[in-house]
Structures are given as C-alpha cells and as structure tokens.
Amino acid sequence: MQNNNFNIIDCDRHVIEPLQMWDDYLPKDEKIKKISLSFDNPEAQKQRVLNGYPDISIPPTYLIGEKPILSNWDIDQQVASALVNAQSIKERKSATNPVDQVASMDETSVAQALIFPTFANYIVNHQHVDSHTSLAYAKAYNNWLQDYCSYSTERLFPVALISRHDSSTLVEQVKEVALLGWKAVVLRPEPIMGKNLGHPDNEAFWATCAELDIVVTFHGGTHLQGQTVGMERFNTRFSLHACSHPMEAQMAFIDLLESGVFERNPNLKTAFLEAGCSWVAHWLWRLDNICYNEFPSLTKNNIKMLPSEYFKRHCWVGLEIGEPIADTLNIIGHQKLIFGSDYPHPDHLHFDLASIQDEMPIxxxxxxxDILENNPKALFGL
Structure with a gap:
C-alpha cells in the first residue's frame, strides 16, 4: 500500500516508561512504595546454565517495593523473553521519549497517535497496592504523559490511566482528565480489587464519562497481578497471552451490557483495543440469537434491545492486520473499526501497515x- 494520502491515526500506540519518571513525578510520601528494577547477575546466570538454560542474561524486572509487577513470569518465561529481546530493543527505546516516538511515526506515515501506557498499566492496577498508592501512581504517570505529549500536541494525544482501586475517586479523576482537554481514558477490562466494570459503585463514573464525552478504552494485557481470564488454569505466556486480550474484551462487553451501563448511558463511547475484531461477529450472534431471549425476565430491565444494537451504539473495536473480518463487517459495519499498531510491543512489530490492502482485500x-482516519476522528474528536 502506498500512503494514498491517508492521514493515519494510530489508536493504540505505547510509551515505555523510563524508571526515573517515577522518582521525578511521584510525591515524596513514605507510604508510597518505590518502583525499582531487579537486574540479573553473573551468579544467577551461571546457576541457570547449570540447570540447563541457555547462557544468556535476562532482562530486568519491575518491582513495587519487594513485589514483582508481573505474575506468571517465572524463569522459563524470562529466558524465552531474553532469547528474542534484541529483536525489539530499538523500537522500545524509541518509545521512552517523544522525539524518537514521533520519528518512528514518521517512518510508517502515522500522522497522529493515541498514547497508552505499558508498565504503568500493571503498576496502577496491581492487586497488592493500596488505593492511595494506586491513585498516586496514576497521577504521576498522567503528569509525566502530559509532559511527554507536549512535545507535539498536534500529533501525540494522551490517554489517561485511571485507578479503579477506590471507586469514590473515579469521578474526580475523569473531571481532571476533561479539564486537561484529553479525549480518552484507559481501563483494564478485568475486575479490579474484586469489582467488575459494571459494579454499582462505578455508576457515577460511567455517567460522568458520557456527560463529558470522554471515550473509555479497554486495553488488556498478560501477566497482571490481578484476576485475568486464563490464570485459573494456565501459567505460560503462550496460553495466557492467547486468552487475556480477546476473552477479557468479550467479558467486558457482557459486563457493561448486563449491568445496564449501556442502557442507562446512551451517549457513552467505548473502544476495545488489541483484541482484534473477529470475535465481535461470533459474540454478538450468540448473544442476539441464543442468550438474549432465553430468560427475558432476567434481562428486561437492563437489556431492552438486541445486544448487537448496543454494540453498534456504544462500541468501536481495533482490527488486526490480516484477521478474518467479513462477518464482523456484516454485523457492525466498517464504521466501527479503528486501527492500532501496538507499537513498540514486540508481539505486533511483524505486522506491516503498508500491507493492509494486500492482507485485507475485502x-x-x-x-x-475510514478505518485509518475518519472513524478515529469521529470517535475521539480529533
């Protein structure tokens, strides 16, 4: 694909947060645990070799105090990561600062980008962090992100990270986002601290987002110290990564549908990212044709039209280059599709935006x- 004069808007582009930013932006509060890195050492590497592992150094891991930010990240997973680490060092380094981030956008003709967290999404949502600390982490990250995106305010659009640990803080967090003029917030789709997205304590949050025209994006991830689907039966990167993004997206939609969040907030806008869009067709067909009419007395108050109609009213979804989308196009139309590169995360670097017409001739x-430019403009008000 030549550019075709597309004004490409990347709806899922990430920073890599430098460790120093936490020291620079967190308040000086002894109650807030320090963010640090745990590094490999020659003795540990030697012991791994004696145990049959390759003679290779493993990347550092993030810690909150003494607790790792990642779950199910044992030596097997770390060594596997180390073996492919060199393949994406350049890209990940470029995302640590806005100058190189914008340069990387120029290389792929990306005009504008919505900017999302990487490690901060694990840190803020960590189940062993108290609500005061989680909120402090979120504010520190958002303040740093504001400075990051100020380098090019016409091209870099910050997406605010929200702490869900204490529902009573949610409305104030959203109002702060709106005052900054930001267009969107990001939530993980999982239950956080035992509360689903549609928990009654979160009701004012959804109403405020709808009122202030703040788009709520859902971005999952593997290895959260929390409650992600698949963790109850798997412990490897392969299986956990296969489950986490698309299955959590499906359940997040169910959560907002059955709890009545969509019914009560007709102007609410949401977007599901890095989960693909192929699941939408199968999921909506099942909900419309099997689940919706099964026990009407249980759904009549909160689901007053077909689930697919709520999806078309409230939801946008990111596509993956090359995935089968014919059925999704038939059900929701292409106007609800957007594109996100997931740059600079290694699992998506092999997808080439220039090949989208060849990979998706449909x-x-x-x-x-529309997918690369007009749909995200309409969604985020760019």
Missing amino acids: LSTEQIR
Whole structure:
C-alpha cells in the first residue's frame, strides 16, 4: 500500500516508561512504595546454565517495593523473553521519549497517535497496592504523559490511566482528565480489587464519562497481578497471552451490557483495543440469537434491545492486520473499526501497515481510509 494520502491515526500506540519518571513525578510520601528494577547477575546466570538454560542474561524486572509487577513470569518465561529481546530493543527505546516516538511515526506515515501506557498499566492496577498508592501512581504517570505529549500536541494525544482501586475517586479523576482537554481514558477490562466494570459503585463514573464525552478504552494485557481470564488454569505466556486480550474484551462487553451501563448511558463511547475484531461477529450472534431471549425476565430491565444494537451504539473495536473480518463487517459495519499498531510491543512489530490492502482485500480503499482516519476522528474528536 502506498500512503494514498491517508492521514493515519494510530489508536493504540505505547510509551515505555523510563524508571526515573517515577522518582521525578511521584510525591515524596513514605507510604508510597518505590518502583525499582531487579537486574540479573553473573551468579544467577551461571546457576541457570547449570540447570540447563541457555547462557544468556535476562532482562530486568519491575518491582513495587519487594513485589514483582508481573505474575506468571517465572524463569522459563524470562529466558524465552531474553532469547528474542534484541529483536525489539530499538523500537522500545524509541518509545521512552517523544522525539524518537514521533520519528518512528514518521517512518510508517502515522500522522497522529493515541498514547497508552505499558508498565504503568500493571503498576496502577496491581492487586497488592493500596488505593492511595494506586491513585498516586496514576497521577504521576498522567503528569509525566502530559509532559511527554507536549512535545507535539498536534500529533501525540494522551490517554489517561485511571485507578479503579477506590471507586469514590473515579469521578474526580475523569473531571481532571476533561479539564486537561484529553479525549480518552484507559481501563483494564478485568475486575479490579474484586469489582467488575459494571459494579454499582462505578455508576457515577460511567455517567460522568458520557456527560463529558470522554471515550473509555479497554486495553488488556498478560501477566497482571490481578484476576485475568486464563490464570485459573494456565501459567505460560503462550496460553495466557492467547486468552487475556480477546476473552477479557468479550467479558467486558457482557459486563457493561448486563449491568445496564449501556442502557442507562446512551451517549457513552467505548473502544476495545488489541483484541482484534473477529470475535465481535461470533459474540454478538450468540448473544442476539441464543442468550438474549432465553430468560427475558432476567434481562428486561437492563437489556431492552438486541445486544448487537448496543454494540453498534456504544462500541468501536481495533482490527488486526490480516484477521478474518467479513462477518464482523456484516454485523457492525466498517464504521466501527479503528486501527492500532501496538507499537513498540514486540508481539505486533511483524505486522506491516503498508500491507493492509494486500492482507485485507475485502476492504475498499475508502473503507481503509475510514478505518485509518475518519472513524478515529469521529470517535475521539480529533
């Protein structure tokens, strides 16, 4: 694909947070645990070799106090990561600062990008962090992100990270986002601290987002210290990564549907990212044709039209280059599709935006233009 004069908007681009930013932006509060890195050492590497592992150094791991930010990240997973680490060092380093971030956008003709966290999403949502500390982490990250994106305010659009540990703080967090002029917030789709997205304590949050026209994006991830689908039966990167993104997206939609969040907030806008869009067709067909009419007395108050109608009213979804989308197009139309590169995360670097027309011939040039440009403009008000 030549550029075709597309004004490409990347709806899922990430920073890599430098460790120093936590020291620079967190308040001086003894109650707030320090963020640090645990580094490999020659003795540990030697012991791994004696145990049959490759003679390779493993990347450092993040800690909150003494607790790792990642779950199910044992030596097997760390060594596997180390073996492919060199393949994405350049890209990950470029995302630590806005100058190189913008330069990387230029290389792939990306005009504008919504900017999301990487490690901060694990830190803020960590189940062993208290609510005061989680909120402090979120504010520190957002303040740093504001400075990061100020380098190019016409191209870098910050997405605020919200702490869900204490529901009573949610409305104030959203109001602060709106005062900054930001367009969106990001939540993990899982239950956090035992509360689903649609928990009654979160009701004012959804109403405020709808009122202030703040888009709520859902971005999952593997290895959270929390309650992600798949953790109850798997412990490897392969299986956990296969489950975490698409399955959590499906359950997040169910959560907001059945709890009545969509019914009570007709102007609420949401977006599901890095989960693909192929699941949408199967999920909505099942909900419309099997679940919706099964026990009407249980759904009549909160689900007053077909689930697919709520999806079309409230939801946008990011596509993956090359995935099968014919059925999703038939159900929700291409106007609800957006594109996110997931840059600089290694699992998506092999996808080439320039090949989208070859990989997805079902889409016309004008439909691709809508997905890359017009749909995100309409969603985020860019």
